[in-house]
Amino acid sequence: MKTIFWKELREHARWTPMGIIPMVIVLVLKWQSTELIFDSGQYGNSLSLTSLVGLLAASIALCLGFVQTWSDQRPAARALLLHRGITADAAFCGKLLAGLLLYTVAVFGPLLGMAAFITSVGIEYRAASPSALIPSALIAIAAFSCWAAGLLMVQRNAWFFGSRLLPGLTAALAVFACGSLMDVVFWLATTIGIATLVVYLTTARTVFVNSGQNATGVARAGLTVALTVAILTMVLSVAMMVETYRTRAAYARAAGNHNQYTVEFGPDGEPWLTRSHYSTTDYKYEIDQAAKMLPDRSVRDQLQPVPADWKPLHQWSSAGYGYGYSRSRRFIHLGEASVPSGTEHVRRSWVLDRKQDAILVYAIRPRAWYRLEATLLPPEPIGTFGEMRNQSAVDVNGNFTIVTTTGVFQVPGNGTEVEVIYALPEHSKELFSEIQRQTDPQVNQLRLLLRFGDRVVLLETEHVDDSPTMSLGPVRGLGVVYGSVVQLPDALATERTISIARDSAEGGDFVGLAPNWSQPQRPSDWFRFAADGKIIEKKQFTVGSTAAVVVETGNSFAAFVPPGAFAIGFAIVAIENGDSGIEQVWSNAKAKPIESAIPVAFGLIQPLLGILVAVWAARRRRLDKRATRRWLWWAFFYGPCGSLAILAAYPRIVRESCDACREVTRIDVATCEQCGHSLDEVPKxxxxxxxxDQTTATAPPQPSAS
Amino acid sequence: MREDKIAIRTRGLTRYFGQKAALRSLTLDVPRGQVSALVGHNGAGKTTLIRLLLGLLPPTRGCAELLGCDSQSLTPEVRTRVGYLAEGHFLWGWMKARDAARLQRETFPRWDQHLFDSMLKFFGVSPDSRVRQISRGQRAGVSLAMTLATDPELLVLDDPSMGLDPVARRALVEGLLAFARRDDRTILVCTHLLDDVERLADRIAIVSSGRLLVDSGLSEFRDRIGGWTLEAEFGAQQAAQIPGLIDSRQTRERTHLVVADPDSETETAVQRISGTARREELTLEDAVLAYLRPAAMVGSISDALENVR
Structure with a gap:
């Protein structure tokens, strides 16, 4: 192994600069073009650092795998490589280790250099930490599977425009999936990365050792997975493109003039279905019709025009958990504004540094040069910002509000201290919140619903803007004008999405609504309750459709998803979101039974088609009954796309006519399948x-010249 | 022949590339301690046979053994006892001669550095010469040195004379003869040069279109091939009357016949076609070429030359 290792190293070291140079260029350009926070995330439409490094590392690995194998394709070169006192396994290991070392130098060298640079610069010029490179390093490890894919593509005996290039496609897809999922579902990204690496290295080893034949079960299994994923991806991509085109066309037709249906608290505190018309001239919704909700029936056909002064009660809504801030990232960008400072304006940007538990204030200079200007610490006596949950937009003076698990804070645009608007009790670690901004342009108020356990804090802050728009003009001040801790009724406390309003201005009861916007067919609960959670009145009704733009979005894409892929997707949703994920999938299906049933029905045809294709392919490859039975299971779960892998996993059976019976028989067996004649008996x-031996004169050759 | 006296054994060895059979049911024994020459035209299947023997290619059907070990599962130990010189004297161009020696030395325990150095000297190659910078003949010399210095029990050479000048070629043949005399070494040499075969080989195997047609001692082979010259019309009808006819070649008014295992029946058949037919002494080259001449090709070349005249 050592011999081959050194030989490979010396032979291919010259390619290393071709990997190092693009890596360095990408890292430097990414650093220069980064907008303040240098991390693995994605900003705007640009590729994230992780995806870029993943893409480049995969290309480097693929090219390295190619060049390390291509030269061995010549029989003489392969003979010189393998005909020596080592096993083919050892030769593969030598190649692998040399490839790994060269890849490490080309990919991890620049990454380490970048980490050293970031460490030396600190956070003075960018909100950056060497740990931002960890996801890139992890994706680079997974991308090494492309080295094995390169080797596999070169070594394997297959048609280039058939199944030969497909393993490379799957490896690239896996790396891309890892890069996309790294910051979202880390365990899934890690699993995909490790699985791809293991499957590809194992398959490549087997094919290398067996002279390009996928003769063993391991190689067949690896190829089957790789090819099924590749074929399935191609089919689903086409289906998705068609579906997207259809949906966009339908949306374009519907978006011009449409209505949005929502449930609001009417002036009486009761739930009303309202219709808001979207105006294409001033780009906003205006309620023009409403109808009081009735139990167990739709009121869509009872909508009546409402007077211009008809207004729903102001409500606090919680539309989500507010967990959109990745806990794995050190820096969270809070906002950016041009802040008046004396006679000039200074452009500033604010970043929450979770590690330092401080807000970093950067001054932005021309040509996007950043410089750390101040560090704002959490105010006493709270002492910590806790976990970020939500924030308001930055106003023209640079003031903005953040909601964390320890309280609500006002961050000043020009000041040096963060103000506490509301300090939360200690047991609020599971807080989730939603900031509601009133849509009335004359009054710019922040409405906060802070929820922890079965209680909510309702806050309304004065935040009055003299100008008719929210984004311009000076802000007079900020303070809490309404604050109340309310005990939720038990039934409402368990709901994730709630709306609360006060049914009269002074000292009245509260009304609460637990509609489920994503599952409109599900009954919604309405309560009138006191501040201590005591229920005064309770109703149930069905919300009905709330789609802003009613678009006929067919689910034909789902018809191409075979049961196995669906099961994997379902399992991922279940693991990631627990019961709620499954419940949501199920409820969605129940909400649109017909729309869901059609693709499911088509999806059920897939196993049938898969089995038919598998039987055909197995007969073509002359598989025995046992192998065919195993493939039928695969075909059942992965449909025709999975069945096609049979053709690549097994070599084509060559047939020719038997010398004895003249019937066609396969040539890789000792005797004729038809007559049992020994194929080794070549007629003399x-x-x-x-x-x-004596010559038997039977059929003399024809003369060469007459 | 006793089992342990066989260095290479193939049984029904068959290899297809797609629909094309490169080797068909080849059954061959190469005895230990002898030099066997493998002869065949381009594309006959010689190199495929060697790749199959060394386990570098899996057979479609049949099996092969090398020094008693199945060729598809040759152990590293067996491989070190087999020297292989690939066709074209392939070497990695970036290597220096001393790197090539190092590569071999570390994986062949019986490496003979002295022999390697001597051969380099003979071919005028410095150990620091890079392979891509030396001549084709010198590269052949390095390649030969790399193979012979492993001190193999069995030497498999695929066209070793390719690229060698006459002096080097002569030296190679003498070197191989000396090698073969040491401790019962076996050589399987694949070559197109029939002079070398005559000088070097104890046995000859002829492969044509993937089929083994001859596997015999060299002198026995000569004895079993006969030739006649006749001055008569000779066509397919006449050819069918002569048992064991290998080849018939027309030169102006004469026809030369080459026949395998001629006997009295052959003599009678030839005389029946032409009473003036007379026996012809055949050289090894005549006999081998009779097996190798693809009828259609030779015919068309002769016709073409005739037209030019």
């Missing part, structure tokens, strides 16, 4: 000269 032509 009468000119053979063998030791201790």
């Amino acid at each position: 032509i009468g000119i053979e000269v063998f030791d201790q």
